[in-house]
Amino acid sequence: MSTINIAIIGLGRLGMCHAEHVASMPKVKLKAAFALDDEQLDLAHSRFGAKPYKDWRMMINQENLDAIIIAAPTAFHPEITIYAIEHGLNVFCEKPMGIDMEEIEQMVTTIKSRPEQIFQLGFMRRFDPSYQEAKRMVISQELGDILYMRGYGIDPFKNLKSFVNYAGSNDSGGIFLDMTIHDIDLVRWIVGKEPVEVYAVGNSLAAPELQKMGEFETGVANLRFDNDMVATLVAGRTAAHGNHVEFEIMGSKGWIRVGQEASPYYTTLFTDKGIVRPCMQSFPERFSEAFKAELQAFIYAVSSGKPNTVAAEVEDGRAASKIARACQESAKHHHIVKL
Secondary structure (H helix, E strand, O other): OOOEEEEEEOOOHHHHHHHHHHHOOOOEEEEEEEOOOHHHHHHHHHHHOOEEEOOHHHHHHHOOOOEEEEOOOHHHHHHHHHHHHHOOOEEEEEOOOOOOHHHHHHHHHHHHOOOOOOEEEEOHHHHOHHHHHHHHHHHOOOOOOEEEEEEEEEEEHHHHHHHHHHHOOOOOOOHHHHHHHHHHHHHHHHHOOOEEEEEEEEEOOOOHHHHHOOOOOEEEEEEEEOOOOEEEEEEEEEEOOOOEEEEEEEEOOOEEEEOOOOOOOOOOEEEOOEEEOOOOOOHHHHOHHHHHHHHHHHHHHHHHOOOOOOOEOHHHHHHHHHHHHHHHHHHHHOOOEEO
């Protein structure tokens, strides 16, 4: 395969991030893009030469494609993936796989029926060197027995109003499926184990209107594993200082913490007002290199016909979705959910 022809479905913040990365790669052509917004389509065409479409099925049918990238709203992931796989395309799909578990199971069945095609799920944190180092230390037993894991994923407060507007007309799947799922995947990937029960709580104190929509603004999930290891995963949308992502592993021989107070520069400002360090303001900024690395891995997998061993595959997506849905159920009904 000399040149890999790709199209992208969805040109929001993350879709445009993927488009930029793909367009910068050698032997890859971003042939087409789907969106409903004319400005987004015009931008993708002017910057990357992507042919604009407002009908994604027509785009798949008419363009000579090798693969697609799905960055559409979560509820559409199963339908688009199934159609693309059935039309012989390799698929990179943003997390999560979907919202409805029945639709996700149909998606899994379709993907497994075409093992010669590549399906990769967008859990980009697996491609961040810091998390890879944490996993290496766990596997090598350098941290001893793993006792506890803690993850934070808090979006900037300045984006909260935008999410409230989005949630008013779209189903995000809830905070555990939309946000916590990143840390759910990390826990599974790093320790290689599955939780046996979850207990979760949530609130919408910072945005009471979300409660009327069935959404939590802040969610806290506790996962217990069969060896009694515990993981606490916190997600929210109210970090006043910027995008806040942390992950900590506590072992009997040592601890490791990833990503606390992530700074875009190696600078610290000292003034009469105190000490100030600039903070990253978005997840594309924090994980820019990881986003690029996961797409490079996908492109290589498509060209070689061999899935990347780091990347999240279909079973990872199904397992993480089940756990996230269990967390949502636990928080809604205030009880422990067995897995």
